[in-house]
Amino acid sequence: MKDKSPSGLNEWLHFLKNKKFPVKAVNLSRLKNQIKRTEDTLDGMQANIASDPLLAFAILNEANRIIPNKNSEIKTPFHAAAIVGMNGIAKLFPQFAPYNVKTTQKTPHVAAFLSEIQTSYEAATIARHWAIGKLTSHEDDIFWITLFRDAARWLLWFYAYPTMMSIRQKIKQGEKASQAELSTLGCRIDELTVHLCSHWGTPQKVIESFLTKHIPNAREMQALAHLAHHPDELPGFTEDKRLTILINNPLIFSYCANKVAHEASVMRWDSKNLPFFYRVVATVMHRRLGEVIHTAHLASAEAATLYNNGGKITLAQQLLDPNLFTGKNTPNQKTKIVLSPISALKKALSQEGNIDTKQKANLALKTIKQAIPNAQHSIIFKHSNNKVSPMYQSGYNIETIKAILWSSPSSVFETLSKKRSASHLSGQKLDNLLKNLPHTADQIIDTNSHLILASTQTSEGEMAIFWLETRTEFDEKDYKILKKIVSLISHSAT
Numbered sequence: 485m486k487d488k489s490p491s492g493l494n495e496w497l498h499f500l501k502n503k504k505f506p507v508k509a510v511n512l513s514r515l516k517n518q519i520k521r522t523e524d525t526l527d528g529m530q531a532n533i534a535s536d537p538l539l540a541f542a543i544l545n546e547a548n549r550i551i552p553n554k555n556s557e558i559k560t561p562f563h564a565a566a567i568v569g570m571n572g573i574a575k576l577f578p579q580f581a582p583y584n585v586k587t588t589q590k591t592p593h594v595a596a597f598l599s600e601i602q603t604s605y606e607a608a609t610i611a612r613h614w615a616i617g618k619l620t621s622h623e624d625d626i627f628w629i630t631l632f633r634d635a636a637r638w639l640l641w642f643y644a645y646p647t648m649m650s651i652r653q654k655i656k657q658g659e660k661a662s663q664a665e666l667s668t669l670g671c672r673i674d675e676l677t678v679h680l681c682s683h684w685g686t687p688q689k690v691i692e693s694f695l696t697k698h699i700p701n702a703r704e705m706q707a708l709a710h711l712a713h714h715p716d717e718l719p720g721f722t723e724d725k726r727l728t729i730l731i732n733n734p735l736i737f738s739y740c741a742n743k744v745a746h747e748a749s750v751m752r753w754d755s756k757n758l759p760f761f762y763r764v765v766a767t768v769m770h771r772r773l774g775e776v777i778h779t780a781h782l783a784s785a786e787a788a789t790l791y792n793n794g795g796k797i798t799l800a801q802q803l804l805d806p807n808l809f810t811g812k813n814t815p816n817q818k819t820k821i822v823l824s825p826i827s828a829l830k831k832a833l834s835q836e837g838n839i840d841t842k843q844k845a846n847l848a849l850k851t852i853k854q855a856i857p858n859a860q861h862s863i864i865f866k867h868s869n870n871k872v873s874p875m876y877q878s879g880y881n882i883e884t885i886k887a888i889l890w891s892s893p894s895s896v897f898e899t900l901s902k903k904r905s906a907s908h909l910s911g912q913k914l915d916n917l918l919k920n921l922p923h924t925a926d927q928i929i930d931t932n933s934h935l936i937l938a939s940t941q942t943s944e945g946e947m948a949i950f951w952l953e954t955r956t957e958f959d960e961k962d963y964k965i966l967k968k969i970v971s972l973i974s975h976s977a978t
Contacts, residue, residue, distance in 0.1 A: 492670035505538040509582035549685035593645035598795025604634040605791035607745035613783040630738040636677035712766035715773040825855035841942040844973040865949040867901040892923040906938035940974040
C-alpha cells in the first residue's frame with residue numbers, strides 16, 4: 485500500500501481508521517491553554533469546541549463510548565464535553581493532527597479539506613431549516629447529524645487528495661457519484677463512512693442516516709418526488725405506510741440536504757439533479773416547491789455568515805453570481821476595467837485632494853470591506869486632544885460600541901496614539917492584552933478572535949486607529965493589506 489493508493493473497502497478502512505483528526509493548530513493550542521487554566525470552565529470552552537468540527541466530533545464519539553446512548557438520540561458536542569470532562573478532553577489530544585491555515589495556498593489538500601467542511605456546514609444548515617419548517621423539534625440534532633455524516637469524506641480529502649480529485653473530475657464529466665467512487669476507491673464513501681463511524685463509536689443516529697431502513701431507497705425517492713410533480717401545487721399525500729414512516733423520520737432532511745449541498749458545490753446551483761431532491765423535500769414538508777427552494781437558499785446565506793471558514797466560495801455567493809447560468813459575458817457587453825480595492829483607494833485619495841481624517845477613514849473602511857473579507861468586524865477611531873472616539877464601524881452592534889468607554893486609560897491605545905504601528909494578535913497574546921484595552925472593550929472579543937490593531941497620523945494632531953477582528957483567522961496577506969491601507973491614508977503619504 486506504500487506504492488499505490490488503497491483499493492477496496494478493507495484497505496481504505498485500514499488506511500483511515502487510525503489516522504489522526506486534522507484540527508486547526510490555533511484551536512488546539514487554545515483548548516490546551518484553557519484546560520490548563522483552573523479558572524476556565526467547560527462553558528467557556530464551548531465556542532472553541534464548536535469552531536472546529538473534528539474537535540467536536542472526537543468529543544462526541546468519546547462521550548458515546550463512555551456512556552452509550554440507549555435511545556440513539558444525538559446530543560450536541562457541548563453536552564458531550566460535559567460528559568467527557570476536562571480530563572477526558574485532554575486524553576483526546578494525541579488523536580489530533582494540528583494544521584496551519586496560513587499554508588492553505590501551498591497545500592491543496594488542506595484547501596480541499598476546508599472546502600469540504602464548508603459544504604458540510606451548508607448541508608447541515610439547510611437540513612436544520614427544513615426541519616424547522618416541518619416543526620419536527622429535532623432541528624439541532626439534525627444539524628449535527630448532517631454535519632458529522634461527512635467526517636470520513638473530510639479525512640479522504642485531507643489524506644487522499646489525488647484520489648478524491650479523480651472522483652470529482654469523473655462526476656464533473658457526467659459520471660454518477662456512486663459509479664465514480666466504486667471505480668476509483670473500490671467502494672462507496674457512504675459504505676466506508678458507516679464502518680468508520682462504527683469503529684470511532686459515533687452516535688447511532690449518524691450511522692442510521694445512511695441506512696435504507698431509515699431513509700428512502702432509490703425507488704422510494706422516486707415515489708416521493710412524483711407526489712410533488714407539479715411545482716405550483718401542494719404535493720399529494722401517500723397512502724403507503726412505509727413511505728409515511730420515512731416522511732416522518734427527520735433523517736430524510738439530513739440525507740436530502742447533504743445531496744443538495746454537494747451537488748450545488750460540484751455542479752453549481754443550476755444542476756439538473758437538484759429539483760429531484762427539492763420535490764422529495766416538498767412532499768416531506770407538504771409545502772410548495774418554491775418554498776422548499778427558498779428555504780434552501782436562505783439557509784445557504786446563513787451558513788455563509790455563521791460558518792464561513794474560507795475553504796471555498798460559499799454556496800450563497802455562487803447563488804448570487806450574475807453569470808451563473810450563462811457562464812460568460814454577453815458578446816455585446818463591453819469589458820469594464822475593474823480596479824483593485826487598493827488601486828481604487830489610491831485613485832480616490834489623489835482625486836479628492838486635501839481631505840480630513842473622517843473622509844480618509846470612510847474610504848479606508850470601504851477598502852477594508854472589499855480587500856479583507858476575513859474582517860468580520862471593523863472599527864476606525866480618531867485620536868485627538870487625548871481622546872479616542874469611533875468614527876466608523878462595521879459588523880458590531882452599534883449600541884454596544886457606543887457603551888464602551890474608549891477614552892478610558894489603556895496602555896494599548898496610548899501606544900497606538902503616539903506612533904504609527906501595527907500588530908496581529910490571537911491566542912495567548914490576545915488573552916494577555918485584554919486587560920490593557922479600554923474599559924469593557926474585551927466584551928467584543930471572542931475566545932476564537934483574531935485581532936489586528938494599527939495606527940497612523942492622518943493630519944496635524946490627529947491619529948487614526950484601526951481595529952479589525954474576526955472569529956475565524958487572519959492570514960499574512962490580510963495583515964499586509966491593512967498595513968498598505970494605513971500607509972496610503974497617513975499624513976506623510978498625503
